[in-house]
Structures are given as C-alpha cells and as structure tokens.
Amino acid sequence: MNKKALLIGAGIIAVAAIGAVTYTSAQRKWTINTVVKITGIAWFNRMEQGVKEYAKSSGNNATQTGPAQADAAQQIRVLEDLIAKKPDALAVVPMDPATLEAVFAKAAARGIKIITHEADSQKNTLYDIEAFDNVAFGANLNKRLEKCMGGAGKWTVFVGSLGSKTHNQWADGGIANAAKNTKMQLVDAKQETADDADKAYEKAKEIIAKYPDIKGFQGSASTDVAGIGRAVEEAGLNDKVCVYGTSLPSIAGKYLETGAVDGIGFWDPKDAGIVMNKVAQMVLEGKKITNGMDLGIKGYNKVSVTKGAGAGMIIRGAAFVDVDKSNMKSYPF
Amino acid sequence: MLSDGHIRFLIIANGLILLVAALLSKGAFLDPYNFQSMATQLPEIGLLAIAIMLTMVSGNGGIDLSVISSANLSVIVAALVCKALFAGADSSAQAGWSFSVLFVVIALTVGTLCGLLNGLLVARAGYAPILATLGTQLLFLGVATVLTGGPAVILGDIAPLSSIGNGDLLGIPIPFLLFLAVSIGVSLMLSRTRFGFRLYLMGSNAKAAHFAGIQTATVTLVTYTIAGSLAALSGIISSTRSASAKADFGVSYLLIAILIAVMGGVNPSGGYGKILGLALAGVALQMLSSTLSFIGANDFLKDFMWGLLLLLSIGLTDSSLFKTKPKPAPS
C-alpha cells in the first residue's frame, strides 16, 4: 500500500510542478490566445517570437499554443479547451477553415473575438489576415521556377494537405502560371506532405524515380523544399533540377547553399503573429480596420480591406519576400 | 472479480485528476461550460474505443485499424449524396429533417458495410485482423479522398442535423447522451445476451469455443460489423461538430482510442473488457488533456501524461488482465 501511495503522490507532485512552471501568473489587460496549426516546427516557432514580442510591448496576456499533430480534429480540441477558459480573443491559423466554423460560432456566442490567418474562406471570423494575395504569390514562385527551368520541362507541386486552403491557392496560382506555357508539363500535382519534411523527402524520391527527367518542384509547406532538396541532393541533381517553394532560411538554408534548392518565398510569420494580435487588440478596443490603414508593421503599411466569406473582412498586406542564396543572410530565421 | 482493482484504480485516478485540475486552475476548471466542452469532445473518440474494444475482446489478435477511415467515408458518402439530392432545395424545416434523417441513415449504412467487409476478411477469408483492417483503412481512405478530391465536403448548418454534434438536452451535450446510450447498450449486450457470452468465451479460447458449438465465424463477423456501425456514429458526431466531412479527419484518434480501450482494462489477447472501465479511462484521459490545455501547458505534455497514466495503471493494479497466459493452480 505504501508503494502505491508514494507513486500516486509522486505523480501529483510531477503534475503540479509542471503546471506551476507553465501556468502564467496574474491576469493582465487583454487575454489573447494564438492557436497555430501545429507546434514545434520552425515556422510557428518564429510566429511565437512575434506573439511574445507583442505581449512584451503591449503588456497584454498573449500566448501561443497548438496541437502536437497536424490534424484538424486536434486543433478543434485545443480550441474547445481554450474557449472553456474564456479568453478575450482567439487568433487562429486554421488547419482547415471549414472544420472550425462551428467552434468559432461557439466562441463568438461566448463573447470571444475571432481573428484568423491564412483562411480567406473562413466565414465566422471578424478579420482574416493575409500577408499577400495567395494566388499571386504562388504564380510568382512559379515564374521564378519557370525561369530557372529555362521555360520547359516536367514539374510538380506539393501541398501540406489537400484541405489546406492557402497551400492550394499557392499551388493553383503556380499551376495557372505554368499553364500559359505549353512547354511546362505538370505531373502528379499536389502531393500531400502533412507539413512533414520526411514525407516530402519520400514523395520527392518517388517523383524522381518515376520521372527521371523531372526538372522542377514547387513546394508549399515550409518543410517541403527541405525534404525535396534532400532528395534532389541525394540523387545528385542539384544543377539539373529547380526547386522553389514557401519556406524559411532556417529550414531551407543549407540546401540554398548547395543549390539543391534554388529559391524560396515567404512572409515573416513573426510579423503575421504580431499583426493578428494587434488586430485582435484593436477589435477589443472597439476600433475598426479600414482600407489603406497603416498597422505599423513592415509590409502591412497600406493594407487592403475587402469583404470576406462571411460577415468579416479580409486584411491583405504586401509582405512577401523573394529569397535565394544571394540574400538569405539578411533573413536570420 | 479480476477487474475490480482496475475499476478502483480508474475511479481514484479520475478523482485525483479532477482535484489537481481544480487546484491548478484555482477552481476555474469546475465551470459547467468546461464540463460541457469535455463532454462534447470525448464521445467521438469514446465510440471508436468501444468499436476497438469489441474487436479486441473477440480474440485472435482482434483490432480494427480502419475505424477512422470508415467513419470518414461514411459521412463523406452521406454528405455528398444528401447535398446532391437536396441541392437548391428550400431551407424549410421539413427539408432539414429529411436531409438529416437521410444523412444519418446513409452514414450508418456505409459504416456497417465497411465493418462487414472487415468481418468477411477476418472471419471468412481468415486474414489476421491487424492486416485486414490495415488494408481496409487505406482502402477506405483512398475511396474517400477520390470522392472528395481532397478538401472537406462542407455540410453547413442544417437543423436538426447540426444539433447532433452541437446541441444539448438539459445542459448535457447530445454527443455525450449518444455515447452514454451506446455504452449502456453495448454493456448490456456484452453482459446479458448470448452474443456477449459467446464473444467473451471465443476471445478467451477460440478452439474450445468451436468445439463447444459456438459459431465462431458468425460471432466474429457480427463483431466487426458492429464496430463499423459505431465508427459511422462517431463520424456523424465529428462531422456535425465541424460541419464538414473530410477524408483524413481525426487520424490522430486511432492510437488514442486504442489507449482508452487498453487502459480501460481490455486485454488485447481477447476475452476480457468492461465498458465501465473503458468509459472511466476515457473520462480520465479527456480530463487530463483538458487540464493541460487549461493551464496552458505544451500539447506534447499531454502525450507524456497519457503514457504516464497508462504505465501507472499497469503497475499499480497488477491486473492479470495485462498478462496473456492464465496461471494454473499449483498441484
């Protein structure tokens, strides 16, 4: 019996200790919870930096959390648990906007303000923040890819998941651009990588095996080009195959150096995180965001505000960056 | 009875988790909304856990890895058919009811057929359950992905269908009531009917069951078919909660459902398992998960705590449920 009590006691102490460490102290002005698609990957770690910066400068209680797996079901659970705590606002990067409509409605009914990012089809949101026009971004990546490929050859595009709205928009933008050029041949489009570098690596290997004359890859999830680059490098095709995609220097850096990846495009998730929280704060203070407004962050100095899918609005910035080997040092993240 | 110690452990664990949660959240955890929220999240996984439990009890290495895929496929087919039939229809209450009823019927039918396929592969073709359901898991996922092309099928807000996932009766969420009803139903079936009697014996020694005149193929077939139906019900709850049907929704649920079953006292070798244990295990895991979210802990911590709880349950109960061979009496 003693052993039992000891074990249970140890268990309680362990939980309490961990809880004490992670539980934030006294309540401050507004509580804004940022919920991302999946925690632990470089992209959203960078976003968390922005959230922390915002928390410091504004004095508000801003934190970031997210599911451990890239599964819409898990994100719903995290949101439901947060809603029970009744934060003032939720800033969410949805895994799949459609699946969150009901839970957002529940939050709104409880008086919680909803801000989203990368979800321009979301209905139950007040403002959806987009760093830029997704289709144009995708087309831009594809233009760079096309140029690298010499305007001809087989190419393919990866997405994190077929359900991911923004990834599909980028991919479609790229596909539309390539369609204008008959010498660009699209094969096996929209392979799913679940935002996982290993999966992208496996898929790229398969493509290379299936099409030995493949000339171009376009990635969507931040980890896609890392996986693709690794496969291209292993196959010794650095100079023969062009790889472009959304990613960060910290993820694709080493492949940009060797030439396995030729270029990346991105927007700074840190800034996006700050903007989400700022917009949430403004909403809580009763302010409106209007067309042409300056939100005080680089790339969002003259935002366009258009009607969204539901009653809310879409805030669009102009915050994309083209990065390759030559300028990657300027972006240390 | 063997499982008494196990049930006792689970009750104590539940009590402790609740206590710790209340303390850490300075009482905020005990808000009725929070309980409602938890009561909404548990059922869809709980139903899958029951489905897996039944297959485990049937023995022969029984398991159903395809529950998520069949759940998704069921509601995808239902959603596509209903949307097609009711396209452009008026939004009257009557149309809403017709849509809802048809949706539920189609989803349950598809799920049952999925389960039937599993049953045929295991009982008639003789495949090992883990292999058969691994195959059907991918098969159903593939069909679902082809049908949807990838993105989710939007259901939208259709009364009274949406209330299955989002509504409540006297403050108790409807998913929870469904889970409760199914739990009671399955529990009665297992303990009070011939089917349950035969299922437990077959799981305990399939050869002896055959010799004793039990139609083992039929019992196996029925078991997997029921599992498919339960999966469909889980899918109905998930899809109405998220107002959409997706081919790859809830892929992370599978291992959690297995965890709930095993922690609830189901012996993976067959012949043992009680619904009460499963329900208590599910509640414990749900509360633990919500507690961690509540205090703002890292989501990875949840996996750690669940693993810890499972190991504690094995170590502290010393239950022979976790052993594969019974010990004969000394002579």
Add this chain to the structure above:
Amino acid sequence: MTPSPTPSPTTPRADALLRLEGISKTFGGVKALNNVSLELQAGRVYHLLGENGSGKSTLIKIIAGAQPPDAGQIIVRGQSYNQLGALEAIRAGIETVYQDLSLFPNLSVAENVALTTQLDLNGGQLARMLDWGKVKRIAIKALERVGLPTHAGFLAAPVETLPIAVRQLVAIARGIAARASLVIMDEPTAALTQREVENLLLIISSLREEGVSVLFVSHKLEEVFRIGGSVIVLRDGVKVLDGALSDYDETKISFVMTGKQLDQTTYRTGQPQSEVLLEVSNLARGTAFADVSFALHRGEVLGITGLLDSGRNELALALSGVHPATSGEVRLEGSAVQIRNPRDAISLGLGYVPEDRLTEGLFLTKPIRENTVVTVIDTLLKGIQLNFAAMTAKAVGFVKDLQIATPSVDLPVSSLSGGNQQRVMVARWLATKPKVLMLHGPTAGVDVGSKDALYKLVQRLAEGGMGVIIVSDDLPELLMNTDRILVMKKGRIAKEFTTADLEKDLLTQTLLSEDSSAQQ
C-alpha cells in the same frame, strides 16, 4: 485421516545422486510440501506417485530448479543448496520432461531437442552462433532413441505443426539428449500409444544400464508396475511411502495414495440393448480414414483404439463435427444426418468430450459455471437476456451430481485439479442431454479417484440408455469399461473384439503388430 510418514533411510549414502532434506513449500496458505526428504541413487528408476494436489508437480519443479523451496536443503554432487537454479540443475545433470512439454512451438525439432545442451555449453545463454552441425548430431541421436524420424524435413519442422504425441516424444528426446545423471519424466506417456510406450520403457532400461537415474511420474499404475524399481508416494504434501515396488501391488499402492480402497477389476455393468442408436457407413475423410462402418446400440459402451496414425482421432473429430467427414453416411436413430460442425452435433444429440481439455475444452480463466453451460446457453434465457439464476442452478446441479470439488461455481475453472476439470468437461456435454456421448482420452492426466468416478459415471449413463464411445489408448481402461472394442489401423477398422472374451495380451498384440490385417 492422518497420513503416517515413513522413516527415511537411516544411513544417508555419501554417493547419492540427489538428496532432499526437509523440503517444504507453501502456496498462499496451502502447504504443498511438508518436510519431504528422499534420496535418489544412480542407475535406478524411481516412481513418484500421488493424487492431484499431493505435491508431485511442486516437488518436480523444486528438483528441476524451476521453483525454490521455502525450507530444506537440496544436496546434489556433494553440494548443499537452499534452492537450485534451473541452470545449476542442468549442470548437475538433471534433465526434466515436463507435463506441458515446455517446448518452443515456433522453433524446429532439432533446435528444441538440442536446446538444453546449448544452454549448458554457453553458461545459460544461447550462443550467438550455433554450431548447427553439432545441433543436428545431438538431435539425430536423441530422436533415434525415441523412434522418431531423423530426416532433414522432420528436423526442421516447427514443433507447433506436430501432433501432441509426436511433441511428447520430442520433449523426451530433449530430456535424453544431454548427458544427464537424472531424467525426470512427468506424465510422459499421456499422449503415447502402446508401441511408443514400449519404446520408452526400453529407453528407460537402457538409461538405467548407463547409470542414469529416472524419476517417473505417472497416473497409470499398470505402467509403473511394468517398469519396476522404487516407489515414492506423496499424499497431501507428505511422503507416505518410500521403498521397492516389488513389495507392493496396485491395490495396496492405490490405497496408500488415496487412503481408500478402489475397485479395480471391471466397471462394466449392464448390457447393450438391441436397438441400433448410431450407424456409421463407409465414412471417410481424405487420407485420414476411409471405409469406416460400425453400429452403436443403445446402452452400449464401444471402445475405439489404434496407434498414432490409425485415424482414430480423426474419426472422433469427424463424428463430433469439428473436422467433418467428406463422404459416407451417418444414421442416428434410423434417420440420416449431416454433421457439418459442432453445432450440428449438439443439436442432433452427439456429445464429444475432447482429447486435450486445456486447449480444446476449457476456458481456463472463466468461471466453472460458464464452462459448464456454454453448450446449452440457448436454453437458459429470460427473453433475450441470460438467466443467471438458471445458469448457476444448472452448474451447481452438475457440481453435486459429479462431485466436483469446488466451493463455488464462480471460481475460474483453472482453480480445479485435472480430475475435477475433466468432470466439468463431462458436465458440459451431459447438459446437452446427448443420445451418444463420445469421450476422447477421458482420463489423461486424471488421478485415480477421479478415474474411478468417471468410469462409474459412464456405466450409469449407459444403463440409462445412452450410447457411449470411448476413444482411448489406455487399454486397461477399454477392457474395464466396454462391450466391444474396435481396433483401427492406417485409417481403417482392422479388427473388432468382444470385450468379455478378450485377453489383454491379444489386444496389445493386435495393436502393435505391423502386418496390415486390415479388413478390406
């Protein structure tokens, strides 16, 4: 009745192979062994006898090093131990053939046979690189001695694919493969037919000549006296007899074992009626058996026997529906019937108590009640619900009728002794109120007291008009209980005997003879 302990030998021999002094062992409050002392010399055969629960198996496990005693000393090779580890026991030259065989089902015959020699060689570990040549040689030598094939196909066969009788011989082969000084055999003949038993007796003789001692544990008193040697009897954990077998006879030994007199001559009472109950015509199943025809009368007890490959087991499985026959006709009470599965057999009124109750019959961890009523659960309902009161009442009824020693039907059936477990099996089939009851090896691993009870029960059933078929290799059992005996050879019925006129030697001879005097 207090057992009277025999005084142990006054002068312990210094060169004794193995000595146990004051060994005691308690299991959860029950004293399995109480201050047992004995001495084993080299080159002798010792028979360890005792009813179930006497402590035999516990004593064996302690000697083999599988379990530690709670008190006492084990002296082997001059060294005194508080407890013997399994490896030390092997090093001391003690080899054990366990009742449950303890073979590795997924490993091959050769690997299993050579196992303990390999363990000993490498200090308790299996070497990373086995010397296959050596393994094969060791295996072939041992297999030859027990009369098993030695070709490559057999050596490589996974043990789990082999029938129980062959597995038993493999286990014995392992026991004699190493250079043992003491070979312990726990119920080694349970699955063996006459010919194989004869062979085993030869092995034991040759071991004795080589200076190896054999500790033989068996229920079959007839075999025990056949082998001869010394005898040690345990009763309720205490040694009650230790001496030469030649000083006693079967009746006296049974008396010492059970403390009561047993009727040993014949059990057959009553006469078969003239009405034919079961008629089998030209029944066949592939290569297992063919052209099998016989009739069973009401109130008759029919015995069926044969060697390992005679088809007698397959015939029993066919009549019970487990492995149905592929051609031929079966008529029950005059009408033709189809037995496609056990369910059919039950509804027709054919009961079958299987050969191996542990794997084919009992749900070991489930209660006695469930084990008893499984065949008739459809009749114990209240609407669609199970009627627990009726189920319990039925089980309790059988516990009383068959005198099953248990305080409650809620206890798992694994808590019962072998003899009582077998009674539960019989109860299960009696519950179906069969017209014909088949018993396959009904007293394997069953103590003398339970054997007596089962035989008396069989006669009672026959007198009540039931037709009984006993499929067995225990010839005395068949001679004591049946009206007729069918001997099968190579899938066909070779000879039919009327038991009353039959001499045991003639039966044994017919069984063992190699000539195919099979009736065409």
